[in-house]
Amino acid sequence: LSLLRLGFLVNFLSHPVVSGFTSAAAVIIAVSQLKYLLGIRIPRFGHVYQTFYYAITHLGETHWITLLMSIGGIGLILLLRRINRNIPGALIAVILGILISWIFHLDRQGLDTVGVVPRGLPDFEMPSVTWSKLVQIFPTVLAVSIIGIVESVGIAKGLEAKHRSYVVVPNQELFALGVSKIGGAFFQSLVTSGSFTRSAVNNDSGAKTQLSSLITMVVIGFTLVFMTGLFYYLPNAILAAIIMLATKSLFDYREAIRLWHVHRDDFYMLIITFLVTLIFGIEEGVLAGVILSIAMVIYRSSLPHLAILGRLPESSHYRNITRFPEAVQEEGVVILRFDAPLYFGNSAYFKDTIRQIILQQKEPVKALVLDASSISDLDTSGLDALETVVKQLQGNHIDFMMAGIIGPVRDTIYRSGLRDLIGTDNLFLHVQQAIDDYYNRMDDRATKLQSKALQTNARNKPD
Known part of the structure; x- marks a missing residue:
């Protein structure tokens, strides 16, 4: 031995x-x-x-x-x-x-x-x-x-x-x-x-x-x-x-x-x-x-800790809203941190918990940011669970972003082809970067919608 x-x-x-x-x-x-x-x-x-x-x-x-x-x-x-x-x-x-x-x-x-x-x-x-x-x-x-x-x-x-x-x-x-x-x-x-x-x-x-x-x-x-x-x-x-x-x-x-x-x-x-x-x-x-x-x-590994994060006032730090009542959730955005390796033993728990959290939100969810800094490993069952979550969110017109992915997990995501499903532009080093990018997208979308509405009104305006 x-x-x-x-x-x-x-x-x-x-x-x-x-x-x-x-x-x-x-x-x-x-x-x-x-x-x-x-x-x-x-x-x-x-x-x-x-x-x-x-x-x-x-x-x-x-x-x-x-x-x-x-x-x-x-x-x-x-x-x-x-x-x-x-x-x-x-x-x-x-x-x-x-x-x-x-x-x-x-x-x-x-x-x-x-x-x-x-x-x-x-x-x-x-x-x-x-x-x-x-x-x-x-x-x-x-x-x-x-x-x-x-x-x-x-x-x-x-x-x-x-x-x-x-x-x-x-x-x-x-x-x-x-x-x-x-x-x-x-x-x-x-x-x-x-x-x-x-x-x-x-x-x-x-x-x-x-x-x-x-x-x-x-x-x-x-x-x-x-x-x-x-x-x-x-x-x-x-x-x-x-x-x-x-x-x-x-x-x-x-x-x-x-x-x-x-x-x-x-x-x-x-x-x-x-x-x-x-x-x-x-x-x-x-x-x-x-x-x-x-x-x-x-x-403990099959039922790991999963936290909903909010931003601390006047900072770019995100913490568990249960432990930090002063932390504020971003409007229309759910930020989650999964504190364990994502593997076959907890993949079902991962999917079910995310679905329940989204359903429990009082306001419509427009984006979900997964803080992956605490996910130290990712096996094929975890990959399948992550892929299922991404497809379900995209099917419901909810943006999915990941932040803080460590090297070995990032390598697994790249080798599996899951990066293409998530989108390279949805992978970030920090949660704050993901949030900033999300708001920029919202502004761009609003601008495009406003421009499209103006064009429509111009076409419909009588000569």
Whole structure:
């Protein structure tokens, strides 16, 4: 996908969708850590609300040593952050947790620890994949890859929004994911992808570049070979405390408040994605987010904004008469601005709306000026719609003019031959030029009619 330069596809994941998805994932991760924070044996449920309900209804089973360890870990990390954010609070909490657990033998008193960690690195082995097996697993591979891509890029975009200096390059992300999957295949690795918990912990630790991941890789490799025994007494409660504090940064409630005040449609997208992810799971949330983003793009482009323009007093500027009540419509002229590409998805809307606007005018319409400065693209369906409008207007003796056409759209109009139907003398750089030309035509027509009337009267005058 990276080599085919298909990274642009992830741009269809809108920011509200990513924000809702990551916030819900943060809640899911936090709830999943309750069993380690409280020391309750929680069965594995399929949905986060089931896990949360079980934890709440079984608080009486809380293991108090585990709870105290959790509170101590959270309190220590927060205290060290308050003193100096450069102090590695998570690392200090891990070391102290191991020492306390080892000195007081807390594992014998019910404290859940990491336990035995297998030593060594996985062996290098060529993967055995036959053509028939590849065909069989291809649908699963495709689904897992898409989910992994969306999750990884979703995490990256979430962090991008928090760090304005960090820019996500989708093709670069896809390339990294592809290389990691290919490399992992030679070591019997599980499918690799971006991790919410590890990304949150990495971000919370103050990591700034990819060098942090390389350092983590070296440290983990060294630990697996020489130091696995040290982690036997590491309390899971400490790890859960670190994860809980890290996921806090992923829960972006301020964005929801901002969207509520700025753009309600985006707020609803965020809430829907958040609820779907929270209720049904991360995979379902990813799918819902993608569908919702694409659906919103289609909806907004199929029903774009179309404004009736009027001239501002004592100027040559034309603005939306709804937003600028002082703007005056030209007598007998309708000036429209279509704020979207004109393509198959909105061509019918374009035709119908123009017809309705003309019918709604109180005075007879003698000319229509289309401000095309916001039309960034024009496909064949859009051309057909434009041709239909021009023919209908000309059939009703209404002049049609276009102004502000951008280069690519103008090229399409010229190649299609529509220029001949519209007339080169009806294409202008600015709306004001079209209006001036229209009034000049009206004066010429009036002069010709007056001259013709005088000639007729002269012929009919008796000798």
